[in-house]
Amino acid sequence: MSFIDRFVAGWRKHRKPGYYDKLDYAWSMTIDLDRCTGCGACVTACQAENNLAIVGEKDLAAGREMQWIRIERYWDGEYPNATLNFIPMLCQHCDAAPCETVCPVSATYHNQDGLNVQVYNRCIGTRSCAVYCPYEVRYFNYHDHHWDTPLEQQLNPDVSVREKGVMEKCTFCVQRIRQAKDHAKDDGGRRVQDGEVQPACVQTCPAEALVFGDRQDPNSQVSQSMSSPRAYNPLGDLNTQPSVVYLKKVGADAD
Amino acid sequence: MQTEVKQQQFADVNDDVVQSLVETGSKYYITLGLALFVTIACFMFPWFYQLYFGIGAAGNNHPAVWGTYLASFIFWIGLSHSGTLLSCVLHITNSEWRKAMYRSAEAMTLFSLMVAATMVMVHVGRPWFIHWAVPYPNQMELWPNFRSPLMFDVMAITTYLTGSLIFIYMGSIPDFAAVRDRTTGWRHHMYVLLSLGWRGTDTEWHRLGWAYTFLAVLIIPLAVSVHSIVSWDFAMSIVPGLHQTIFAPYFVVGAIYSGTAGIVTVMYVLRKYMNFEHFITRLHFDNLGKLLIVLSLIWTYINVLELFTGWYSGTSTEYEQLKFKLFGFYAPLYWEMILFCAAVPLLMISRRIRTSFVAMLWISIAVNIGMYTERFLIVATTQSRQYLPDAWGLYVPSLVEISIIIGSLAMFVTLFLIFVKIFPSVSIYEVKETMEPPKKKEGTPAWQATH
Numbered sequence: 001m002s003f004i005d006r007f008v009a010g011w012r013k014h015r016k017p018g019y020y021d022k023l024d025y026a027w028s029m030t031i032d033l034d035r036c037t038g039c040g041a042c043v044t045a046c047q048a049e050n051n052l053a054i055v056g057e058k059d060l061a062a063g064r065e066m067q068w069i070r071i072e073r074y075w076d077g078e079y080p081n082a083t084l085n086f087i088p089m090l091c092q093h094c095d096a097a098p099c100e101t102v103c104p105v106s107a108t109y110h111n112q113d114g115l116n117v118q119v120y121n122r123c124i125g126t127r128s129c130a131v132y133c134p135y136e137v138r139y140f141n142y143h144d145h146h147w148d149t150p151l152e153q154q155l156n157p158d159v160s161v162r163e164k165g166v167m168e169k170c171t172f173c174v175q176r177i178r179q180a181k182d183h184a185k186d187d188g189g190r191r192v193q194d195g196e197v198q199p200a201c202v203q204t205c206p207a208e209a210l211v212f213g214d215r216q217d218p219n220s221q222v223s224q225s226m227s228s229p230r231a232y233n234p235l236g237d238l239n240t241q242p243s244v245v246y247l248k249k250v251g252a253d254a255d
Numbered sequence: 256m257q258t259e260v261k262q263q264q265f266a267d268v269n270d271d272v273v274q275s276l277v278e279t280g281s282k283y284y285i286t287l288g289l290a291l292f293v294t295i296a297c298f299m300f301p302w303f304y305q306l307y308f309g310i311g312a313a314g315n316n317h318p319a320v321w322g323t324y325l326a327s328f329i330f331w332i333g334l335s336h337s338g339t340l341l342s343c344v345l346h347i348t349n350s351e352w353r354k355a356m357y358r359s360a361e362a363m364t365l366f367s368l369m370v371a372a373t374m375v376m377v378h379v380g381r382p383w384f385i386h387w388a389v390p391y392p393n394q395m396e397l398w399p400n401f402r403s404p405l406m407f408d409v410m411a412i413t414t415y416l417t418g419s420l421i422f423i424y425m426g427s428i429p430d431f432a433a434v435r436d437r438t439t440g441w442r443h444h445m446y447v448l449l450s451l452g453w454r455g456t457d458t459e460w461h462r463l464g465w466a467y468t469f470l471a472v473l474i475i476p477l478a479v480s481v482h483s484i485v486s487w488d489f490a491m492s493i494v495p496g497l498h499q500t501i502f503a504p505y506f507v508v509g510a511i512y513s514g515t516a517g518i519v520t521v522m523y524v525l526r527k528y529m530n531f532e533h534f535i536t537r538l539h540f541d542n543l544g545k546l547l548i549v550l551s552l553i554w555t556y557i558n559v560l561e562l563f564t565g566w567y568s569g570t571s572t573e574y575e576q577l578k579f580k581l582f583g584f585y586a587p588l589y590w591e592m593i594l595f596c597a598a599v600p601l602l603m604i605s606r607r608i609r610t611s612f613v614a615m616l617w618i619s620i621a622v623n624i625g626m627y628t629e630r631f632l633i634v635a636t637t638q639s640r641q642y643l644p645d646a647w648g649l650y651v652p653s654l655v656e657i658s659i660i661i662g663s664l665a666m667f668v669t670l671f672l673i674f675v676k677i678f679p680s681v682s683i684y685e686v687k688e689t690m691e692p693p694k695k696k697e698g699t700p701a702w703q704a705t706h
């Protein structure tokens with residue numbers, strides 16, 4: 001095979017990766033805002049699972065907290081008829097993600113599972129992805145973080161601890177997905193079953209507001225949930241084609 | 256112009272320029288030492304501190320991840336614009352008045368590009384991996400992301416830097432030769448190398464002229480593309496206030512505007528402290544003033560258009576952005592920018608102001624302060640008010656950032672001070688072209704009288 005042939009073959013492969021036609025899985029999440037109580041359990045679970053840094057008092061005041069999933073609070077109406085609405089906001093794993101096109105070193109890209117992944121080791125810290133993201137769910141490591149003894153004992157060994165100068169964000173707990181896929185492969189090469197893998201936030205949600213699964217499987221719980229008439233995407237007019245679908249809060253008035 | 260040049264002879268030009276290279280007063284050393292000291296104290300040390308502790312040393316936070324470093328980067332790229340670009344345009348249009356000022360203008364381009372590249376290093380989180388943004392064959396078999404405007408930026412700036420370097424060097428070769436013939440010692444050896452064996456034959460002059468015009472034509476589109484691409488870093492996002500098609504011309508005009516003002520400042524300083532009164536005259540300031548006023552009007556027009564686009568879009572995010580820009584936290588800076596970049600330059604309508612050296616100096620400095628503010632606002636206001644109100648925030652630069660900005664200015668001055676002692680900062684051979692040819696007898700040029 002001559003150099004030119006190899007180059008052409010490589011170029012074609014580069015231009016058209018297999019997952020352009022079909023993803024292995026299309027991991028998706030639905031968030032039922034009618035069920036969400038804003039308790040913040042998902043935030044805590046995420047912190048524990050993904051080794052999120054505790055930035056400390058000073059950086060918190062400067063607005064540099066790390067929350068891969070955060071609860072946004074919006075007040076509706078005036079006191080005494082005010083209602084409080086919660087929207088958990090996390091990386092939407094957009095299929096047409098603005099952050100992916102801008103990274104000069106391709107540190108963030110779309111993988112064959114439909115996930116928007118972040119390669120910490122490749123990141124050079126231009127922070128342009130955070131500017132381009134309309135959901136503001138990318139978090140930058142402004143310092144090297146440390147955990148006071150004995151807190152470093154509870155770090156998750158499956159997740160890397162990020163150094164200063166790199167961007168990070170929700171991964172849909174990619175380490176769990178990877179483990180489930182490996183397990184399914186060893187188990188006779190079957191596909192991952194619905195409910196076999198859950199990110200930490202979904203696992204912990206007491207109101208079961210979050211549902212996670214493969215939207216390519218029409219019988220999965222998440223596919224059923226996505227076909228609800230209440231389904232919508234926040235900032236849907238930006239056409240980023242998110243993998244996270246929200247179910248609109250109908251509220252007490254509708255009962 | 257001829258009336259203002261006092262009976263200069265060809266030899267005087269050589270003498271004056273060589274004198275500026277070899278005779279160095281204590282004032283020069285004090286200025287150079289001071290500039291070097293400020294560079295080390297205000298740029299190097301804070302930068303090392305930031306490298307050690309992380310970008311947290313700057314004032315960035317969650318919605319505002321970009322800060323003054325990026326604003327400075329755009330500013331320096333902008334300042335680089337008028338040098339080589341203006342020199343090329345004026346060369347092609349055969350403008351005589353270009354000849355005395357273009358060397359220093361091109362040097363400005365070169366050094367601002369270098370400072371801009373340094374600002375990128377300061378800006379990124381892990382500068383020790385910055386080479387990953389350059390496409391080079393590597394054992395990881397990884398390429399940069401060719402869809403990324405930041406990647407285009409790396410390409411465009413490298414190309415522009417290389418082009419400008421070749422352009423300024425090639426135009427200086429006959430001057431290096433002239434200086435070579437008049438210097439001794441280590442300087443002589445240096446200029447022997449730099450002049451590449453220039454003898455001044457007809458063939459050499461012919462080739463130089465041809466190559467010079469060729470490069471001038473090549474660099475004009477390059478310069479326009481560089482700042483268009485810098486604007487795409489912003490305009491290709493979907494951030495309200497940045498996502499506008501006007502951004503490329505906006506940035507290019509802004510760049511030429513601040514660059515021209517920068518040339519006026521540098522020319523004032525050269526004229527005052529390098530004794531170039533014969534070469535840099537009121538005519539140059541008058542012409543540059545006219546150029547500045549045209550640019551200021553275009554700049555104002557684009558700014559009005561930018562507001563109109565936001566208003567016409569009719570979306571709540573754009574409205575919020577507009578309201579925040581005009582009346583929000585950064586509004587005083589916005590109005591300062593309008594004052595310095597749109598109102599003050601209108602004074603130059605008067606010929607008396609255009610031909611006054613001191614007035615032009617202050618106007619040019621005001622324009623560049625206003626233009627720096629513009630770049631800061633582009634970065635700061637838009638990031639503070641994006642789509643989700645929960646993620647709104649404010650950004651104020653930290654002391655480290657302010658110190659690094661001052662230090663980068665000192666770095667520019669240091670580079671320029673070294674330049675004026677190595678490069679003839681006024682083009683010897685082209686200034687001679689504008690002068691009366693030497694005469695042997697009344698009315699007969701010397702070269703005719705010999706035949």
